[in-house]
Amino acid sequence: MVHRPTPEQRRPGRPNLISREIIADTAIGLIAEAGVDALTFQSLAARLGVKHPALYRHVNGRSDLLRAVADRFMETTEWPEPRGSWKDYLRAVAAAIDTECGRYPGMMDLIYNQVWPMPERLIRAALEMTENLVVFGFPQRLALVAADMVADFAADSRIRRDRIAQCTEQWGGFTQALAPDGPDGAHDAGLRAAFDAHFSAGPDAWVGDKLEIILAGIEARLAAAEAPEPHHRRPGAPGSRPVDPPGGEQQAQRRQGAGGRPGARRAPLRSAK
Numbered sequence: 046m047v048h049r050p051t052p053e054q055r056r057p058g059r060p061n062l063i064s065r066e067i068i069a070d071t072a073i074g075l076i077a078e079a080g081v082d083a084l085t086f087q088s089l090a091a092r093l094g095v096k097h098p099a100l101y102r103h104v105n106g107r108s109d110l111l112r113a114v115a116d117r118f119m120e121t122t123e124w125p126e127p128r129g130s131w132k133d134y135l136r137a138v139a140a141a142i143d144t145e146c147g148r149y150p151g152m153m154d155l156i157y158n159q160v161w162p163m164p165e166r167l168i169r170a171a172l173e174m175t176e177n178l179v180v181f182g183f184p185q186r187l188a189l190v191a192a193d194m195v196a197d198f199a200a201d202s203r204i205r206r207d208r209i210a211q212c213t214e215q216w217g218g219f220t221q222a223l224a225p226d227g228p229d230g231a232h233d234a235g236l237r238a239a240f241d242a243h244f245s246a247g248p249d250a251w252v253g254d255k256l257e258i259i260l261a262g263i264e265a266r267l268a269a270a271e272a273p274e275p276h277h278r279r280p281g282a283p284g285s286r287p288v289d290p291p292g293g294e295q296q297a298q299r300r301q302g303a304g305g306r307p308g309a310r311r312a313p314l315r316s317a318k
Contacts, residue, residue: 063093065103069117072110073149081151086110112164115156118149119166124173131181132260135195138174139256142199143206150210153203171196184270191263198259202252209248 071092075084086107090097104110122145125137146153156167171192178188243251 063095063099063103065113066117068093068100068103068110069113072114073118073152076114076149076152076155079150081149081155084110084114108160111155112160115160115164116166118152118156119164119170124170127177127180131178131183132264134177134181135191135260135263136256139195139199142196143203143252146200146203147206150207153200154207157200157204182271183267187263187266187270191266194259194263195256198256202248202255206248206252 068089072084072089075088075092086097086100089110090100093100100110104113122141125134125141127134128137142153146156156164174192174196175185175188178192179185183191
């Protein structure tokens, strides 16, 4: 991210110059320190060393502030280049979403759920991801769905992980944060033990397992899209049914009606004498 001098680093005696970009950068810094919930106009103005009303010259309320933050975050974040296989690429994208947004608690929820319509730079990133899959050989429609699915999964997982992290601080453990009351006896003990073992492995393990299932499904759809069309036998080939010429069946029926069998000729009528 672009480094900009803090108010303390600017020379004293001069008014602090701010812009929409500087406001967004400073807001992202606050989010990195204390999460989205700590981002207020008061905290932002204090960090910038300006009066509260000065911010409204550049952002029109909190919703516009969040949009500026989302656009700036997407602009300054480096996303993976398409290397290796398409699976490697999608794994790298999912990891980048999780890692980058993990540094800014609540950022993914802000981008996906608190800014609407969607940030323009988010749409650009989605289109670039789709184009990269097309280069890998995906049909355009499947590339779009696959990119959307993996990005949504990674984003939703990051949002959930942020929430679980908050609960873990309160309950003191990962599985306790998921089910603090423990087994209630309503389920099989072995199943409950498997549940605890699965989630005790931590978010990286269960998110990774689910991503691999998604990739396997995409692989199956891609294989079906690449399968050749069924081969139809040519007329006259061994095992094929002879094909009548146009109107042939109707002509045969007329001949049968005329003489009893195909090809028979009707005897000429003799005039009565």
